[in-house]
Amino acid sequence: MLLDIDDVSVTVPGAARPLLDSVSLRVAEGEVVALVGESGSGKSTTARTALGLLPDGAAVSGSVRFDGTEVLTLTGERLRAHRAGSVALVHQDPRAALNPVRRVGDFLTERGASRAEAVELLASVGLPDPARRARQRPHELSGGMLQRVVIAGALAARPRLLLADEATSALDVTTQADILALLRTLRAEHGLGLLFITHDLHLAAAYSDRVYVMYAGRVVEERTAKALFTTPAHPYTRGLLSCSPTLDALEAPLRPIPGRPPSLADVFEGCAFVERCGEALPECGTWAPAPLPLPDGGASACLAASGTVETEVKP
Numbered sequence: 324m325l326l327d328i329d330d331v332s333v334t335v336p337g338a339a340r341p342l343l344d345s346v347s348l349r350v351a352e353g354e355v356v357a358l359v360g361e362s363g364s365g366k367s368t369t370a371r372t373a374l375g376l377l378p379d380g381a382a383v384s385g386s387v388r389f390d391g392t393e394v395l396t397l398t399g400e401r402l403r404a405h406r407a408g409s410v411a412l413v414h415q416d417p418r419a420a421l422n423p424v425r426r427v428g429d430f431l432t433e434r435g436a437s438r439a440e441a442v443e444l445l446a447s448v449g450l451p452d453p454a455r456r457a458r459q460r461p462h463e464l465s466g467g468m469l470q471r472v473v474i475a476g477a478l479a480a481r482p483r484l485l486l487a488d489e490a491t492s493a494l495d496v497t498t499q500a501d502i503l504a505l506l507r508t509l510r511a512e513h514g515l516g517l518l519f520i521t522h523d524l525h526l527a528a529a530y531s532d533r534v535y536v537m538y539a540g541r542v543v544e545e546r547t548a549k550a551l552f553t554t555p556a557h558p559y560t561r562g563l564l565s566c567s568p569t570l571d572a573l574e575a576p577l578r579p580i581p582g583r584p585p586s587l588a589d590v591f592e593g594c595a596f597v598e599r600c601g602e603a604l605p606e607c608g609t610w611a612p613a614p615l616p617l618p619d620g621g622a623s624a625c626l627a628a629s630g631t632v633e634t635e636v637k638p
C-alpha cells in the first residue's frame with residue numbers, strides 16, 4: 324500500500340474535540356482517491372499527515388505509513404527527503420506557488436529538472452508550445468496553464484503520491500475537467516497514487532476510483548466512486564449529492580442540508596451529523612460507530628445504513 328493512514332486522531336490545544344477522530348484512509352499505487360466534505364471537516368489535515376505535517380502543538384495518535392515506512396516518527400534528513408521526494412502537494416492557487424518575477428521554466432529547474440527536462444515536463448502536462456512558455460513569466464499564462472506548470476513542477480521530483488488540495492476549485496468548469504483528466508492520465512503514465520481533495524462530490528465521483536467522505540473530523544463513508552454515486556449509504560453523503568447540481572438532474576430541486584457543519588467547539592456523544600440528519604435513530608445521539616462494512620466492500624459510519632442497529636447497538 325502506498326499510503327496507509329490507520330486510525331489517526333489529531334488534537335490541538337483549545338479545541339473541544341479532535342481535528343481528526345480515528346481516521347483511516349488508504350491509497351494504492353496507481354489509484355485515484357477523492358476526499359470529500361464540507362469546509363472544516365478535516366480533509367486538508369488528513370492529507371497533510373501523509374507529509375508528516377501536523378498543526379502547531381498537535382498531539383497525534385495512530386499510524387501513517389508510506390510504502391511501509393512510518394511517517395509520523397520520521398525526523399531530520401529522512402523527513403526532509405520524504406517531503407521533497409515521495410509526496411507532492413498541489414494547492415488551489417497556482418499563483419501563490421510561482422514566483423511572479425521568475426520564468427516558468429525556472430520553477431522546474433529549481434526543482435532539479437534540466438532545461439530540456441523542464442520543456443519535456445511542460446509538454447507532458449499538455450501545455451501548448453512548451454519551449455516558449457518556459458521562457459514566459461507567470462502573468463503571461465492563464466490560471467489553467469499555471470496549474471499545469473505547478474503540476475509539472477510537482478512531477479519534477481518524481482513523487483509516488485500527488486496530493487491535490489482543491490487544485491481545480493479556482494478554475495472554470497472546462498479547465499477543471501481538463502486538469503482532472505490530466506491528473507488521471509499522469510497517474511497511469513507515472514504509476515502515481517493521487518489523493519484529491521474537493522468539496523464537490525460529483526467531481527469526486529466522476530474522476531476517482533474510490534471516495535472517502537468526511538464529516539467533523541471523521542470518515543463517514545468509504546466507497547467506490549460508482550457505488551457512492553448510485554447507492555450512497557450515509558445520510559450525509561446523500562445530502563451532499565442532493566445539494567449539488569448535475570446536468571442530468573436539472574429537473575430535480577436542490578435540497579440543501581439543513582443546519583451548519585459543526586465547529587471545533589462542538590462536542591458529540593454520538594454521531595456528529597445527528598442534528599442535521601432526517602433519518603436519525605434514538606441511538607444515534609449516544610453512539611457513533613466507526614465505518615461499518617457494507618455488503619459491496621465499502622463502509623459507512625451510519626447505524627441505520629449498515630442495518631446493524633438491532634444486533635450491535637450497545638445499551
Ligand SMILES: Nc1ncnc2c1ncn2[C@@H]1O[C@H](COP(=O)(O)OP(=O)(O)OP(=O)(O)O)[C@@H](O)[C@H]1O
Nearest residue numbers: 335342361362363364365366367368369378379587
Ligand atoms: N493549525 C491549526 N490549529 C488549529 N486548528 C486547525 C489548524 N488547522 C486546521 N484547523 C481546524 O481543523 C479543522 C479541520 O480543518 P481542515 O483544513 O483539515 O478542513 P478542510 O476539510 O480541509 O476544510 P477546507 O475545505 O475549508 O480547507 C477546522 O476546524 C480548522 O479550523
